[in-house]
Amino acid sequence: MLILSNDEIDSLLSVEIAFQSLEKAYREQAKGRAINRPRSDLYLSAGKEGTVYAFKSMEGGIAESKVVALRLNSDVIRWEERHGRIVKEKIPSAPGNKWVGLILLFSAETGEPLAIFPDGVVQRMRVAVTSALAAREMARADASVLGIFGSGWQAGAHVLAFCKVRKIEKVRLYSPTKANREAFAREMEKKVGVPVVPMDRPESAAQGADVLIAATNAITRVIQPEWVAPGMHVTCVKDCELGEETIRKADRIVIHARSFAPENYIEGFGDEKIEAHDPIDFLRGDKRPRENRPPPPFWVTAPELKKVIGGEVPGRQSAEEITCFINNIGLGIQFAAVGSAVYAEARAKGVGREIPTEWFLESVHP
Amino acid sequence: MLILSNDEIDSLLSVEIAFQSLEKAYREQAKGRAINRPRSDLYLSAGKEGTVYAFKSMEGGIAESKVVALRLNSDVIRWEERHGRIVKEKIPSAPGNKWVGLILLFSAETGEPLAIFPDGVVQRMRVAVTSALAAREMARADASVLGIFGSGWQAGAHVLAFCKVRKIEKVRLYSPTKANREAFAREMEKKVGVPVVPMDRPESAAQGADVLIAATNAITRVIQPEWVAPGMHVTCVKDCELGEETIRKADRIVIHARSFAPENYIEGFGDEKIEAHDPIDFLRGDKRPRENRPPPPFWVTAPELKKVIGGEVPGRQSAEEITCFINNIGLGIQFAAVGSAVYAEARAKGVGREIPTEWFLESVHP
Numbered sequence: 001m002l003i004l005s006n007d008e009i010d011s012l013l014s015v016e017i018a019f020q021s022l023e024k025a026y027r028e029q030a031k032g033r034a035i036n037r038p039r040s041d042l043y044l045s046a047g048k049e050g051t052v053y054a055f056k057s058m059e060g061g062i063a064e065s066k067v068v069a070l071r072l073n074s075d076v077i078r079w080e081e082r083h084g085r086i087v088k089e090k091i092p093s094a095p096g097n098k099w100v101g102l103i104l105l106f107s108a109e110t111g112e113p114l115a116i117f118p119d120g121v122v123q124r125m126r127v128a129v130t131s132a133l134a135a136r137e138m139a140r141a142d143a144s145v146l147g148i149f150g151s152g153w154q155a156g157a158h159v160l161a162f163c164k165v166r167k168i169e170k171v172r173l174y175s176p177t178k179a180n181r182e183a184f185a186r187e188m189e190k191k192v193g194v195p196v197v198p199m200d201r202p203e204s205a206a207q208g209a210d211v212l213i214a215a216t217n218a219i220t221r222v223i224q225p226e227w228v229a230p231g232m233h234v235t236c237v238k239d240c241e242l243g244e245e246t247i248r249k250a251d252r253i254v255i256h257a258r259s260f261a262p263e264n265y266i267e268g269f270g271d272e273k274i275e276a277h278d279p280i281d282f283l284r285g286d287k288r289p290r291e292n293r294p295p296p297p298f299w300v301t302a303p304e305l306k307k308v309i310g311g312e313v314p315g316r317q318s319a320e321e322i323t324c325f326i327n328n329i330g331l332g333i334q335f336a337a338v339g340s341a342v343y344a345e346a347r348a349k350g351v352g353r354e355i356p357t358e359w360f361l362e363s364v365h366p
Numbered sequence: 367m368l369i370l371s372n373d374e375i376d377s378l379l380s381v382e383i384a385f386q387s388l389e390k391a392y393r394e395q396a397k398g399r400a401i402n403r404p405r406s407d408l409y410l411s412a413g414k415e416g417t418v419y420a421f422k423s424m425e426g427g428i429a430e431s432k433v434v435a436l437r438l439n440s441d442v443i444r445w446e447e448r449h450g451r452i453v454k455e456k457i458p459s460a461p462g463n464k465w466v467g468l469i470l471l472f473s474a475e476t477g478e479p480l481a482i483f484p485d486g487v488v489q490r491m492r493v494a495v496t497s498a499l500a501a502r503e504m505a506r507a508d509a510s511v512l513g514i515f516g517s518g519w520q521a522g523a524h525v526l527a528f529c530k531v532r533k534i535e536k537v538r539l540y541s542p543t544k545a546n547r548e549a550f551a552r553e554m555e556k557k558v559g560v561p562v563v564p565m566d567r568p569e570s571a572a573q574g575a576d577v578l579i580a581a582t583n584a585i586t587r588v589i590q591p592e593w594v595a596p597g598m599h600v601t602c603v604k605d606c607e608l609g610e611e612t613i614r615k616a617d618r619i620v621i622h623a624r625s626f627a628p629e630n631y632i633e634g635f636g637d638e639k640i641e642a643h644d645p646i647d648f649l650r651g652d653k654r655p656r657e658n659r660p661p662p663p664f665w666v667t668a669p670e671l672k673k674v675i676g677g678e679v680p681g682r683q684s685a686e687e688i689t690c691f692i693n694n695i696g697l698g699i700q701f702a703a704v705g706s707a708v709y710a711e712a713r714a715k716g717v718g719r720e721i722p723t724e725w726f727l728e729s730v731h732p
Contacts, residue, residue: 003725005725006728006729006730029636032633032634032635032636033633033634034633034636035408035409035410035631035632035633035634035635035636036408036631036636037406037408037421037423037629037631038631040403040425042401042402042403042425042426042427042434043401044401044427044428044429044434044474045429046427046429046432046474046475047432047474047475047476053427053434053474053475053477055403055425055427055434055436055472055474057403057423057425057436059406059408059421059423059631060408061408061410061412061419061421061633062410063410063411063412063633066412066413068408068410068419068421068440070421070423070438072436072470073732074434074472074473074477074478074479075477075732076475076476076477090731090732092729093475093476093477093478094476094477094478094723094727095476095478095723095724095727096724096727096729097729098724098727098728098729099477099727099728099729099730099731099732100472100477100478100479100726100727100728100732101728101732102479102726104438106421106440106466107440108410108412108413108419108421109412109413109419109442109459110413110442110459110460110461111419111440111441111442111459111460111465111466112440112459112460112461112466113440113466113468116726118726118727118728118730118732119728119732120728120730120731120732121730123732124730152731153730153731263403265401265402265403265404266401267398267399267400267401267427267429268398268399268401269398270395270398270400270401270402353725355721357460357461358461358462358464359369359371359719360466360468360482360484361460361461361462361464361465361466361484362372362464362465362466362467362484362485362486363372363458363462363463363464363465364372364465364484364486364487364490364519365456365465365486365518365519366439366441366456366465366466366467366484366485366486366489
């Protein structure tokens with residue numbers, strides 16, 4: 001069994017490999033030859049006051065590649081208000097102030113575990129490349145100005161990936177902390193070779209953008225409806241960054257998956273499966289599951305990305321259309337696709353640490 | 367991070383430890399201080415003709431022990447007809463003809479992974495001890511004759527565990543293959559020190575039994591309704607071993623969990639979550655999900671074991687009652703409970719193989 005580090009994965013996983021493997025995954029999914037077990041989040045009180053423990057997991061398999069991936073996150077979480085927005089903060093609480101996110105790959109031919117590695121690099125890449133695949137089908141062909149909200153990992157990956165699908169000539173970015181947006185602009189400008197301009201006001205990042213991206217950790221609206229103009233393509237890493245009003249501005253909506261929110265299992269609400277993207281209100285005790293349960297969002301009936309990639313549903317149909325891709329929730333097949341590509345690269349190049357597979361096998365009937 | 371083998375776990379995990387840890391888990395669950403993510407099974411075609419790949423997983427956490435467990439099985443499966451019954455066979459397909467079932471433990475205080483080990487020994491013990499805990503509350507106090515169907519791992523663990531909760535004086539067993547039932551009888555007789563008698567006909571195992579157990583891999587009825595007599599306690603490791611008619615004979619029913627069947631995700635049925643204990647009909651193409659979906663079983667409204675262990679719902683109320691415990695599906699908290707007890711024993715005794723936890727941590731934001 002192979003153990004890889006994020007550094008090793010970073011050296012193995014190019015943006016091109018991510019595009020190829022994800023495009024193939026959505027095509028297979030469109031053909032019914034791939035399967036996901038949707039994301040679930042389990043919440044438990046166990047640590048310091050004001051924090052909660054969350055165990056997130058999802059699974060996916062692709063028949064052709066004969067690989068199944070499990071992706072898990074074992075997080076200590078705190079919700080914080082910053083700059084008037086609520087953000088969900090993952091506190092690095094493991095030894096050395098680290099986080100815990102893992103991808104486990106299994107052979108669907110033999111059942112054996114193939115590899116285990118941290119999820120950080122793959123996770124970042126698959127979100128951005130998925131949104132870029134959608135933009136390839138949905139943004140105007142001549143889109144050249146990118147407006148982006150966020151200055152973290154996800155935002156950086158989005159700039160890289162979107163520059164692969166359109167000839168981007170300028171990036172405008174907004175992030176609430178001046179130092180963060182300026183550092184991000186300098187770093188990204190070097191990487192993509194076009195001007196990346198930090199803006200002092202959020203609406204300035206949106207103005208004149210052909211593609212507008214929210215890639216933040218906010219759980220409240222980031223992109224205001226009045227900023228959305230004809231011909232724009234709007235996207236996000238969580239639907240709450242857009243909110244219903246902004247999404248309603250779109251003439252054409254595509255979503256990542258019909259399963260619109262994680263299935264939450266929360267200590268104290270044992271018998272209730274709560275579908276909500278962020279159960280902060282339940283954890284705070286502001287809401288009880290049976291009352292006040294939010295209805296499914298209106299956009300949940302929009303076509304899934306697989307149909308657009310598979311050619312069953314068209315992308316943009318005119319230059320004036322406002323299009324919107326909601327990268328509403330992750331899918332296990334993203335990890336099966338990118339994870340197995342990374343695994344193949346590692347095997348081909350002899351990268352990684354080998355530990356005995358037999359430690360993880362048994363002759364006792366399970 | 368600790369790696370343990372089944373042999374090591376076998377040396378660490380006594381029946382007493384399993385009883386203590388599981389009883390505590392159900393008490394915590396009754397208080398709303400434990401939480402489960404119900405079992406899901408993901409099916410993919412990937413291997414040899416006539417087989418299917420299944421990835422099963424469940425999770426559970428207990429606030430007091432500050433541990434979350436993930437249990438997974440990565441199986442190659444075949445359905446076979448044997449002795450007129452359909453059995454679900456897990457084919458040991460990993461290198462060395464082995465199976466793949468794993469328990470991963472995580473700290474809910476820091477998020478870090480604590481241990482990873484095969485599930486075989488824990489799995490066997492938790493099923494049998496859970497059913498024995500139910501029997502402790504539901505079987506007649508003077509129950510002395512055990513009738514058991516099955517001669518495998520589960521059956522063996524049941525005999526051991528049930529002898530801990532009642533003064534059993536005789537065991538009668540039936541299993542379709544003569545050689546199997548005779549070998550099982552000899553082995554168990556040594557272990558429990560009371561006569562264990564193999565029967566040539568199934569009804570003879572049931573006759574005169576105070577406690578009747580099905581612990582087989584059959585997915586069709588094993589215990590016939592006409593064998594069930596007043597005062598009996600009947601139990602099973604899967605509801606299909608009893609079937610609706612047999613269960614209806616009971617005056618008092620307790621179930622393990624309201625979630626009555628795994629949530630199945632099957633290649634080709636991407637958008638359909640299929641609740642069925644065994645999706646053989648769907649995999650064969652005999653059924654389509656929207657048609658013919660079975661209604662929830664009538665017993666799904668029966669109280670859960672946690673309520674009986676927690677004292678909220680009574681066990682047996684008279685000597686004549688027919689009682690029935692349906693160990694209908696596994697729960698993640700069983701693995702959190704028994705798994706963390708095994709982990710504590712291993713740490714106290716210095717058992718197991720240590721690998722660097724840092725391989726499974728990351729400084730990249732997940």
